[in-house]
Amino acid sequence: MEKQFYSYMQKTEHLKEAAGLMAWDLRTYAPKKGAAGRGEAVGTLSEMIFERETSEEMRSFLNELPGRTDNKVTEASLRECRRTFDKLTNVPQEEYKAFVVLTTQSEKAWEEAKETGDFQTFAPYLKDIVDFQRRYAEWKGYEGEKYNALLDDFEPGLTTEKIDDVFAKLKQELVPLVEQISTKKNPPADLFSGMQEQDQAAFSQKILEAMHYDFDAGRLDKTVHPFAIGLNSGDVRVTTKYDENDFRTAVFGTIHEGGHALYEQNIGADLYGTLLSGGASMGIHESQSLFWENFVGRHYAFWKSYYPLLQDAHEPLKNVPLDSFYPAVNQAGPSLIRIEADELTYCLHIILRYELEKALIRGELEVDDLPEAWADKMEELLGIRPENDSEGVLQDVHWPAGMFGYFPSYAFGYIYAAQLKEAMLQDLPEFNELLEEGNLTPVKEWLTENVHRHGRLMDPEELLKSASGWEMTPEPLIRYLTDKYTALYNLKESEEVDK
Amino acid sequence: MEKQFYSYMQKTEHLKEAAGLMAWDLRTYAPKKGAAGRGEAVGTLSEMIFERETSEEMRSFLNELPGRTDNKVTEASLRECRRTFDKLTNVPQEEYKAFVVLTTQSEKAWEEAKETGDFQTFAPYLKDIVDFQRRYAEWKGYEGEKYNALLDDFEPGLTTEKIDDVFAKLKQELVPLVEQISTKKNPPADLFSGMQEQDQAAFSQKILEAMHYDFDAGRLDKTVHPFAIGLNSGDVRVTTKYDENDFRTAVFGTIHEGGHALYEQNIGADLYGTLLSGGASMGIHESQSLFWENFVGRHYAFWKSYYPLLQDAHEPLKNVPLDSFYPAVNQAGPSLIRIEADELTYCLHIILRYELEKALIRGELEVDDLPEAWADKMEELLGIRPENDSEGVLQDVHWPAGMFGYFPSYAFGYIYAAQLKEAMLQDLPEFNELLEEGNLTPVKEWLTENVHRHGRLMDPEELLKSASGWEMTPEPLIRYLTDKYTALYNLKESEEVDK
Structure with a gap:
């Protein structure tokens, strides 16, 4: 199961790498007409990352693995995954979505203000x-x-x-x-x-x-x-x-x-x-x-x-x-x-x-x-x-x-x-x-x-x-x-x- | 359900956009030491695209939607999704995996030859x-x-x-x-x-x-x-x-x-x-x-x-x-x-x-x-x-x-x-x-x-x-x-x- 945990984390890291490259590209070389579409694509990847960080599979790693390993990298990874999992799952999902919308509007209002x-x-x-x-x-x-x-x-x-x-x-x-x-x-x-x-x-x-x-x-x-x-x-x-x-x-x-x-x-x-x-x-x-x-x-x-x-x-x-x-x-x-x-x-x-x-x-x-x-x-x-x-x-x-x-x-x-x-x-x-x-x-x-x-x-x-x-x-x-x-x-x- | 079909397709397109940008970057600006890791990340995204193209959700779109729409974009999209679905699912999964490994080895052998x-x-x-x-x-x-x-x-x-x-x-x-x-x-x-x-x-x-x-x-x-x-x-x-x-x-x-x-x-x-x-x-x-x-x-x-x-x-x-x-x-x-x-x-x-x-x-x-x-x-x-x-x-x-x-x-x-x-x-x-x-x-x-x-x-x-x-x-x-x-x-x- 520890092996699966590493493989699971790595795939999430790969999605983050993709989202990271898209962000870098937007801020360096991306043509302006592609920006809106790119923003949506980054949104989709962020959603997929969120889903992986809060999935039932992640929950079972967090429930099953601690105490069953003496590998300090595994232990610390579990600590970090738990931190992210709790952070994202403590917020009721509807509230979280509303907050994402709120900050988008808020940033726009702030720019004008x-x-x-x-x-x-x-x-x-x-x-x-x-x-x-x-x-x-x-x-x-x-x-x-x-x-x-x-x-x-x-x-x-x-x-x-x-x-x-x-x-x-x-x-x-x-x-x-x-x-x-x-x-x-x-x-x-x-x-x-x-x-x-x-x-x-x-x-x-x-x-x-x-x-x-x-x-x-x-x-x-x-x-x-x-x-x-x-x-x-x-x-x-x-x-x-x-x-x-x-x-x-x-x-x-x-x-x-x-x-x-x-x-x-x-x-x-x-x-x-x-x-x-x-x-x-x-x-x-x-x-x-x-x-x-x-x-x-x-x-x-x-x-x-x-x-x-x-x-x-x-x-x-x-x-x-x-x-x-x-x-x-x-x-x-x-x-x-x-x-x-x-x-x-x-x-x-x-x-x-x-x-x-x-x-x-x-x-x-x-x-x-x-x-x-x-x-x-x-x-x-x-x-x-x-x-x-x-x-x-x-x-x-x-x-x-x-x-x-x-x-x-x-x-x-x-x-x-x-x-x-x-x-x-x-x-x-x-x-x-x-x-x-x-x-x-x-x-x-x-x-x-x-x-x-x-x-x-x-x-x-x-x-x-x-x-x-x-x-x-x-x-x-x-x-x-x-x-x-x-x-x-x-x-x-x-x-x-x-x- | 037609709406869900579009949303589903769009998310797959977003993953393809990410994989495409990673490929472009590898062939233009990516530093050489990042290439191996990037290759693995592209592999993960390709897998995710494959999963979406052959998923049960896709199967139900392909089974349920045809004949229930007169939108020609939907019809043609279903035709293309069906083509991909059949192409990927007709091959027994073990055979497909073996073929991916084979082509990797084969390209290497070809380069030397x-x-x-x-x-x-x-x-x-x-x-x-x-x-x-x-x-x-x-x-x-x-x-x-x-x-x-x-x-x-x-x-x-x-x-x-x-x-x-x-x-x-x-x-x-x-x-x-x-x-x-x-x-x-x-x-x-x-x-x-x-x-x-x-x-x-x-x-x-x-x-x-x-x-x-x-x-x-x-x-x-x-x-x-x-x-x-x-x-x-x-x-x-x-x-x-x-x-x-x-x-x-x-x-x-x-x-x-x-x-x-x-x-x-x-x-x-x-x-x-x-x-x-x-x-x-x-x-x-x-x-x-x-x-x-x-x-x-x-x-x-x-x-x-x-x-x-x-x-x-x-x-x-x-x-x-x-x-x-x-x-x-x-x-x-x-x-x-x-x-x-x-x-x-x-x-x-x-x-x-x-x-x-x-x-x-x-x-x-x-x-x-x-x-x-x-x-x-x-x-x-x-x-x-x-x-x-x-x-x-x-x-x-x-x-x-x-x-x-x-x-x-x-x-x-x-x-x-x-x-x-x-x-x-x-x-x-x-x-x-x-x-x-x-x-x-x-x-x-x-x-x-x-x-x-x-x-x-x-x-x-x-x-x-x-x-x-x-x-x-x-x-x-x-x-x-x-x-x-x-x-x-x-x-x-x-x-x-x-x-």
Whole structure:
């Protein structure tokens, strides 16, 4: 029966591979007139996947197999299949269908509302979505906070209680730091425009190669909203966006997606064809992309070796010394839009959303009061207020898409990444020197050994503990940001930590 | 129940769309390390399609629906579903599985045998395949010749009796014509090399645009073995190959695949999501690609308008007058390899294969005697003998892949195309003038009106009769080839038909 279970999982994975390729194609090469038909076909495949994940056959695997195996891959696969099965079957089928329809309508209403800045036209949909989330939490069940049920879908094991503790520490340290920095003048940042698309593409390719992204098991393509996607163990693709007005979009975007892709390319062969052949969680996945984007890609030592390559690809930079370039790509300060935020302020954008979500689910905040609450929180955390809802409460797709409990994963991705970085330094004390030499091999190998190869075998916190040696804590991130930005903005006589 | 039938068909079409995209991707952009996993995933989807095509649900549609509808799309869809159902269920399941394994092994053995030229290592597999084909014909059932059962899978309604009659006429006219031409000296053909890949790509794009291929509902990509593929009604893709040593590969290959793609792009909207949304048969599909490749693309008048465009794309051609270029792209004469054959000799290559297949299925020829029989036929039809089996009996993938009864479709594609051309001339007597002006719109519209839009609504011969006004006959093809090549090779005082 164990053999049948593997064969059953593999077929589901094959359907996911097909749906994944269709999604990749839609966002890269598909002609526009095929999009509507393609959407329907993806819908059919999603339905088939749903049916397999919730079938009677799956139920019998889940009932019969546990306890009858000592294979840890089987055990962990059963755990993941059970999680999916419960998640999908806890919701009454009629409610689930209605929710799918609701989110489709809601996303449409949101797009229009974002265009016009009119929150009130979107509010009725959001009310229904929040209402569904509250009921969903009840169907699913939870311990402690109701919101924990939602968190668990994205970051298994994470709770409101843990988040409150971690976010309190972050706020305490970061809010005053951002406040101090916002009084400082940023270095000039007009050096990012004018790099030709093909030069950005060539440089992106070189950076991915330096990261040991395997081009025989992947590709780099152009898209509008960049993503990485693992189709099978030998096919993990990166997409990026080329903005001739700002090459940072491509450079840091490619490194970020490359971090996701490296994870998927290096999952252990023993996990192929099982539900464990993906990343451990949203947060752990994000830790990999952020590790490369920030802890490598925004590091002074990294640019010491790779800046000449960038200068070769874009002549005007030959007049810009590294010591001007480095602070320019590490500018920080309060801003309104999350996806444009810098690494220092990013977590504060997440904390804002988390506190509002929690209050909505608790019933302590009503949807109608959300725009005001958003602006107030923004002021409290970042010292600025949005002028309209488009650059405030309407900016993200997550709520219209019905994703509550997702945002904290982003912040925990940072926290995990910083913790992994400190752990890595114990094994690779020569980290800075390696980057200066442009040798990223040991960095990639450490991540593969400690994170990538395990796929979804462990829950996120268990994996983090196994990789770093200690429990999850925000201290490494606080240390990293405090030290780096204190030095960058000369907030005191500093040891120039990052240089 | 009719509604459920449509919904059922549509879901199967969605799975085919997914499998089609995976196949396209494998042959264009997929990284090599993903190929093995992708192959398995395609296998899973094929299995799921097979299950749907032969399911109990399908059986009940086929039992309940006929006679209960007067919708001709439903009726024709039921006819096609029945054809597939019978084809797949007539074979005992164990035999079918064994055959799939056999063809996989056989293709592998064939690849090696082709490499070394050693037919004997491949012969045992081919014996088993021929044996299966004979049994398959019995399971399926047939009237008259056993071989008719095989033909029906590719060209419904075509029979050995009809082919024998048609091929006898072709042989009678073409064998002496080829013999005459083979004594003539061909014009120099060293003008096809040196055109850069990007120039070939740009020219290919322009020709597709001139043919009214819709780039908003398709794409042109590069591949090794060119093909066109319809994924859904708004997504029909063309692939081509760029050979810098010979631009004819790309130019005529693109026009050929463009002909297939135009067909799929212009199937009536009422057929979307049904089994009728493809071409009527292999032969009718081939008639569309050959119409464009030969009756348009090798026509003097076509080059009168498009040759300057090609000369702009490839400077050296500016020294080659049209009156030298035209005969150079219409060279004919005996050759050993089917896929490199010209339009005059092509049918003789098919007749050779047909006669051998028929004899094998009848039991009048044994596999061991095949190489000798091949060489003898080659000499009889084309006056030349292969020096080894690689350029003889081992050249095609069809037999190793288990496709018997397929080859005649190619010749009938020519026959249909020539017949459509004569019918078109009745409606568009100004055909030559249109081509000279570079105006391909009326040609494309005629084909859409009379062929494309009907999809698989009619059987091939019915469609041909409806489009051309008369029964299938090889006379138009014989007239076309005789007139054109008599003039081109000055075989007698001619009227220069094609010019």
